[in-house]
Amino acid sequence: MKAIVIEPLARVEGHGGITVELEGDSIAAVRFDVFEGARLLESLVRGKRYDEVAPVLSRICSICSAAHCLTSLKATEKAFEVTVSPQTERLRDLLFLGENIESHALHLFLLALPDYLNAPSAIALAADRPELVQLGLRLKRLGNLIQETIGGRAIHPVNAVPGGFGKAPSTEQLTGLRTALLEGAKGSSAVVDIMASLPETDFCRANTVYAALNSPNQDSYYAGDKVVVFADGERTAVPAADYRTLTNEEPAPHSHAKHSSFRGKPFMVGSLARLTVNMRWLTAKLAIAAERLRLHLPSDSPMDNNKAQALELIGDLERALAVVEQLLDDGIEDERPVPVQPRAGTGTAITEAPRGLLIHSYTYDAEGTLVSADVITPTALNAASMETHFRRLVEQCPERTDGVLAQRLEMLARAYDPCISCSVHLMRKR
Amino acid sequence: MSKPTVGIFGLTGCAGDQLVILNCEDRLLELASLIDVRDFLMATSANDTGCPLDIALVEGAVLSNRDAEWLQKIRQRARILVALGTCAVWGGVAAMDSGADRSQLLREIYGEIGLGYDSIAAQALDQSVKVDLKITGCPIEEKHFLAAIANLLNGDPPVYPAYPVCTECRMAENNCLLIERGEICCGPITAAGCNARCPEWGVPCVGCRGPASDANPSSFLAAFEERGIAREAVAGRLKTFAPRGVQS
Numbered sequence: 002m003k004a005i006v007i008e009p010l011a012r013v014e015g016h017g018g019i020t021v022e023l024e025g026d027s028i029a030a031v032r033f034d035v036f037e038g039a040r041l042l043e044s045l046v047r048g049k050r051y052d053e054v055a056p057v058l059s060r061i062c063s064i065c066s067a068a069h070c071l072t073s074l075k076a077t078e079k080a081f082e083v084t085v086s087p088q089t090e091r092l093r094d095l096l097f098l099g100e101n102i103e104s105h106a107l108h109l110f111l112l113a114l115p116d117y118l119n120a121p122s123a124i125a126l127a128a129d130r131p132e133l134v135q136l137g138l139r140l141k142r143l144g145n146l147i148q149e150t151i152g153g154r155a156i157h158p159v160n161a162v163p164g165g166f167g168k169a170p171s172t173e174q175l176t177g178l179r180t181a182l183l184e185g186a187k188g189s190s191a192v193v194d195i196m197a198s199l200p201e202t203d204f205c206r207a208n209t210v211y212a213a214l215n216s217p218n219q220d221s222y223y224a225g226d227k228v229v230v231f232a233d234g235e236r237t238a239v240p241a242a243d244y245r246t247l248t249n250e251e252p253a254p255h256s257h258a259k260h261s262s263f264r265g266k267p268f269m270v271g272s273l274a275r276l277t278v279n280m281r282w283l284t285a286k287l288a289i290a291a292e293r294l295r296l297h298l299p300s301d302s303p304m305d306n307n308k309a310q311a312l313e314l315i316g317d318l319e320r321a322l323a324v325v326e327q328l329l330d331d332g333i334e335d336e337r338p339v340p341v342q343p344r345a346g347t348g349t350a351i352t353e354a355p356r357g358l359l360i361h362s363y364t365y366d367a368e369g370t371l372v373s374a375d376v377i378t379p380t381a382l383n384a385a386s387m388e389t390h391f392r393r394l395v396e397q398c399p400e401r402t403d404g405v406l407a408q409r410l411e412m413l414a415r416a417y418d419p420c421i422s423c424s425v426h427l428m429r430k431r
Numbered sequence: 432m433s434k435p436t437v438g439i440f441g442l443t444g445c446a447g448d449q450l451v452i453l454n455c456e457d458r459l460l461e462l463a464s465l466i467d468v469r470d471f472l473m474a475t476s477a478n479d480t481g482c483p484l485d486i487a488l489v490e491g492a493v494l495s496n497r498d499a500e501w502l503q504k505i506r507q508r509a510r511i512l513v514a515l516g517t518c519a520v521w522g523g524v525a526a527m528d529s530g531a532d533r534s535q536l537l538r539e540i541y542g543e544i545g546l547g548y549d550s551i552a553a554q555a556l557d558q559s560v561k562v563d564l565k566i567t568g569c570p571i572e573e574k575h576f577l578a579a580i581a582n583l584l585n586g587d588p589p590v591y592p593a594y595p596v597c598t599e600c601r602m603a604e605n606n607c608l609l610i611e612r613g614e615i616c617c618g619p620i621t622a623a624g625c626n627a628r629c630p631e632w633g634v635p636c637v638g639c640r641g642p643a644s645d646a647n648p649s650s651f652l653a654a655f656e657e658r659g660i661a662r663e664a665v666a667g668r669l670k671t672f673a674p675r676g677v678q679s
Contacts, residue, residue, distance in 0.1 A: 009472055011473075011475060011476035011478065012473065012474065012475065012476055013473070014446050014473065015441075015446060016441075016472075036495075036497060037443060038442070038443030038492075038493075038494030038495040038497070038498055038525075038550060039494065039540070039545070039548055040443060040494060040525035040553070041525070041536045042524060042525065043540060044531075044536045044539055045524070045525070045527050045531075048667075049667070049671075050664070053637070053671065056671075060445050060447075060524045060569065061445060062445050062446070063445040063446050063447030063450045063570065064446065066447070107453065111453065111474065112474075115475075115476075121475050121476045122471075122476065123474070124459075124460070124468070124474070124475065125475070125477070127460055127463075134460070135460075138456040138460075142456040145454055145456070153628060153629075153631075153632045153634075154628060155454055156447045156450055156454070157447065157569060157570060157639070159628055159632055160632040160634060162634055166632075167632040168632045168633045168634075337633075411476075422444070422445050422446055
């Protein structure tokens with residue numbers, strides 16, 4: 002027997018690896034290994050008062066900290082039946098967009114692109130292609146500027162609290178953001194040019210099931226209460242409260258990664274899933290860009306997640322600008338958070354973190370003390386799909402030399418944009 | 432002079448302090464020209480995992496035997512070891528279980544299979560190795576990181592404030608959230624350096640930077656008790672990010 006072991010996996014968040022065991026021509030085992038220590042935050046946060054929960058659980062992950070924070074607040078507010086103001090909803094949407102821009106710029110330019118251009122890192126890449134790395138850093142900065150302006154900090158936002166925001170951004174801050182976004186949008190066409198110039202990575206074809214948040218009335222990473230699963234052209238809605246039907250399997254010893262499935266099939270979450278489930282998000286401009294990138298939905302290539310991220314990156318710059326302009330047109334209110342009155346109950350919130358579906362589900366007692374917390378992260382949901390796609394990749398690789406296989410496996414793992422700190426929070430006792 | 436060799440490492444944590452480094456967008460390429468980054472798993476796939484290092488920057492807490500062994504190796508390689516962030520300096524949020532039965536916690540979350548995981552109670556770096564410089568914060572402040580690198584390049588040790596967030600907050604002339612709104616604000620006891628970020632946004636300090644060295648926790652607790660806020664409620668908050676820094 003022969004094993005291909007990639008450990009540790011570089012240029013991803015956290016500590017993981019890939020193991021493929023071959024017996025002659027057949028594949029004996031394929032594993033996505035997770036070596037991240039278990040922090041047990043869902044247990045530790047029990048007994049905390051409701052306003053202490055988001056600051057602790059945002060620490061699950063830095064790259065998705067705004068998503069964890071806002072999903073936490075959404076779950077708490079649902080448990081207490083609190084309705085936030087329309088301005089708060091918009092600001093939260095904007096904070097999500099800022100995080101998505103930052104995360105996608107980081108992933109595409111600093112983590113994924115070096116593979117396509119045969120460089121070990123973006124810093125090495127900058128020697129030959131400084132304009133490319135600088136564009137990525139500029140867009141990343143813009144995402145962070147949004148997060149700083151709305152959330153008060155680029156990582157682990159401080160300004161988002163139960164019921165709203167500590168302080169609304171000022172008109173001057175929003176005007177500054179508008180100027181920066183108008184300037185930044187000029188980089189959009191360069192993003193498409195760069196992505197279109199990359200070599201095709203057509204080495205994993207698979208009939209894939211996709212799952213994403215469905216926002217009924219708007220295109221939002223934040224609003225909405227149901228997941229839509231897209232399988233073989235069919236769409237099935239799963240309400241937030243039934244989220245366990247998507248996450249109902251046992252933990253695995255090798256990965257701290259419970260394997261999620263929908264009707265027995267692994268599913269993929271993230272940018273590609275979002276665009277597949279919500280095809281109307283593709284504006285005319287994005288549809289042209291998709292054509293240039295040879296991205297056809299529904300896609301049978303998980304590597305296309307990189308292209309989908311590029312589309313979201315440029316689309317989100319426009320969406321963020323639209324939100325800022327709407328806030329400026331309506332006039333920003335200097336409002337305080339709406340009062341939060343604890344009550345005993347359970348709240349489940351589903352949102353779209355940069356890497357895909359994120360679920361926080363909490364139960365509180367009548368005093369507003371947390372009784373239990375369940376957090377399901379996108380990388381956890383993706384673990385089973387990743388392993389299935391690794392297997393397809395090996396099956397479809399004509400030349401099974403270690404170097405070729407390892408390089409392709411690493412590129413596919415990175416295309417999923419795994420966040421392994423997050424993934425540790427995926428296994429749950431049933 | 433040759434460029435100092437640097438390694439950037441993340442033990443168990445959220446990778447937020449490494450992300451702060453990558454968030455130095457405007458300075459990143461300049462920074463990369465001043466130091467020789469040899470080992471940085473999150474950002475590059477060409478790593479020398481055995482070379483001696485002038486500076487090792489380590490974030491995260493020790494939460495597994497794998498972390499503990501890795502930290503020993505890093506210490507052996509490094510001339511200067513810098514603890515980056517509250518987890519590395521104090522243990523961070525994962526350390527708030529001090530005293531809890533770890534097998535029980537593992538069983539609750541992961542079921543019986545969890546008992547087989549490589550998992551130990553969270554430890555700050557200085558509980559097992561010598562730490563030459565501590566930069567606290569959850570995450571660290573970008574300005575502190577850049578200043579530390581500049582200082583280390585010049586051979587001077589950087590100095591961080593010993594006073595609490597409360598001092599910064601007063602200097603910024605913010606309304607006091609404790610006195611005026613009766614909110615549990617950890618500013619009087621938490622290490623300054625964030626320019627009182629949370630109170631600036633009208634939100635009470637959660638203590639994410641760990642305790643200030645010249646703060647007085649008992650008078651702080653007494654001030655809360657005078658306002659009818661239970662000692663346990665305050666102590667619980669103080670222990671969230673840096674339980675080791677809080678006396679019962």
